[in-house]
Amino acid sequence: MQVRPQAAFEWLWKTVGDVLDGPMRAIQSHIGAHRMAYVFLLPNLLVFGLFSFWPMILNFYIAFTGGQSVILANRPLVGLDNFRELLACPSYLDPRSCGVAGYSFWTGLWNTLFFALVQVPLMIVVALATALILNRDIRARGFWRAVYFYPVMLSPVVVAVIWDWILKRRGILNATLEKAVETWNSIAPNFLMMADYRAINWLIDARSGWPMFWVIFVYTWAHLGFYMLILLAGLQAIPRDLYEAAQMDGTSKSRQFWRITLPLLMPTMIVVLVLSLIRAFQVFDEVYVLTGGGPGQATKMMIQHIYESAFIGDAKRYGIAAASSVLVALLLMVLTFLQLAVTRKKAGN
Numbered sequence: 001m002q003v004r005p006q007a008a009f010e011w012l013w014k015t016v017g018d019v020l021d022g023p024m025r026a027i028q029s030h031i032g033a034h035r036m037a038y039v040f041l042l043p044n045l046l047v048f049g050l051f052s053f054w055p056m057i058l059n060f061y062i063a064f065t066g067g068q069s070v071i072l073a074n075r076p077l078v079g080l081d082n083f084r085e086l087l088a089c090p091s092y093l094d095p096r097s098c099g100v101a102g103y104s105f106w107t108g109l110w111n112t113l114f115f116a117l118v119q120v121p122l123m124i125v126v127a128l129a130t131a132l133i134l135n136r137d138i139r140a141r142g143f144w145r146a147v148y149f150y151p152v153m154l155s156p157v158v159v160a161v162i163w164d165w166i167l168k169r170r171g172i173l174n175a176t177l178e179k180a181v182e183t184w185n186s187i188a189p190n191f192l193m194m195a196d197y198r199a200i201n202w203l204i205d206a207r208s209g210w211p212m213f214w215v216i217f218v219y220t221w222a223h224l225g226f227y228m229l230i231l232l233a234g235l236q237a238i239p240r241d242l243y244e245a246a247q248m249d250g251t252s253k254s255r256q257f258w259r260i261t262l263p264l265l266m267p268t269m270i271v272v273l274v275l276s277l278i279r280a281f282q283v284f285d286e287v288y289v290l291t292g293g294g295p296g297q298a299t300k301m302m303i304q305h306i307y308e309s310a311f312i313g314d315a316k317r318y319g320i321a322a323a324s325s326v327l328v329a330l331l332l333m334v335l336t337f338l339q340l341a342v343t344r345k346k347a348g349n
Contacts, residue, residue: 063322068315075319082323101309101320107297108305109328111212115301116280119216123276124269127224131231132261145232149225156285159222164290167202167214174199203291206298215287215299222286223279227272234268235261270343274336281332302328 028036058072063082065075086105089098095106134145151159166172174197181197202210238261246256262269284303287293293300302324310321 059322059325062318063326064319066319068318070318078319082319083327085320086323086327101317104297104300104305104309105302105324105327108300108302111297111300112281112283112302114212115216115219115283116277119220120273120276120280122216123220123224123227124272126220127227127272128231128269130224130228131235132257134228135232135235145229148228151222152225154222156222157289159218160286160289163214163218164203167290169199169201169204171202173202204295206295211291211295211299215291218290219280219283219286223276227276230272230275231265231268234265238264266343270340273339273343277335277339278332281328 066078067075069075085101089102091097095103178197202214242260283301287299287301288304291299293304306321306324309317
């Protein structure tokens with residue numbers, strides 16, 4: 001007798017349901033139907049607590065301990081010594097005046113702050129402009145949305161390797177610029193003759209500022225699609241009737257943007273602002289693969305400092321790394337609360 005796959009699946013599904021029905025009925029009769037939601041939430045809460053809350057508690061504890069052992073029983077309590085070592089600097093604006101741990105910490109902190117102050121506004125402006133364009137009725141709109149979102153699906157390491165091929169001294173960018181100069185000089189030898197192109201060390205010359213520029217550019221390129229998609233969803237939630245009424249009143253496109261689009265998009269903008277700021281402070285993969293934090297310490301970020309303190313070299317300073325992460329978390333909390341307070345105050349006005 002041949003058993004149909006559909007019948008076998010239905011039998012298996014019914015059997016599993018019958019097995020689970022008894023325990024679920026017993027639980028419901030014991031705690032009541034109105035509390036059953038907590039039963040279904042419990043597995044997710046256990047996983048979340050195991051892989052999120054518990055590591056946070058361990059990290060906070062390790063921040064107050066010393067030694068190089070990973071076993072908590074072998075790590076002596078040192079109190080605030082790790083924080084004092086990080087924060088004890090004659091001049092916080094000059095990391096070179098600090099100790100070894102303080103120099104690495106403050107260099108990473110100032111680089112990360114600069115990165116966030118430049119990259120986050122740039123990300124929001126470009127993502128908003130892209131969402132506004134892709135929200136219009138243009139040809140092949142779905143294709144262009146997919147094109148802009150595609151880098152988000154790539155691994156950060158893959159993104160960094162691709163751009164390293166492009167930006168290295170004998171990479172695609174230098175070869176393209178060199179070929180463009182040669183072509184221009186051959187086409188117009190007597191009109192605006194350009195000097196021969198010399199390859200630029202885009203990721204090596206720290207004095208030119210190119211390494212930080214390209215780190216910001218590559219990170220923005222890689223994550224633009226994620227924030228564009230969020231803003232696009234916010235734009236599509238705005239009722240079209242408002243724009244139609246504004247057009248009937250003769251309101252210009254720019255005035256519609258400032259009076260309708262931006263105010264109604266502000267809740268979504270706040271979400272994008274907070275998420276982009278947090279992720280900017282967590283930048284690591286692209287920068288570490290692209291520049292390794294160099295040249296020198298020019299592009300060294302906070303997460304790289306934490307990673308190197310804990311896992312690079314013979315002296316594994318887990319306490320310093322944990323203390324650094326606690327300080328970064330406190331800084332992020334302060335910045336997030338300030339952002340929310342400012343935006344709520346503006347919304348109230």
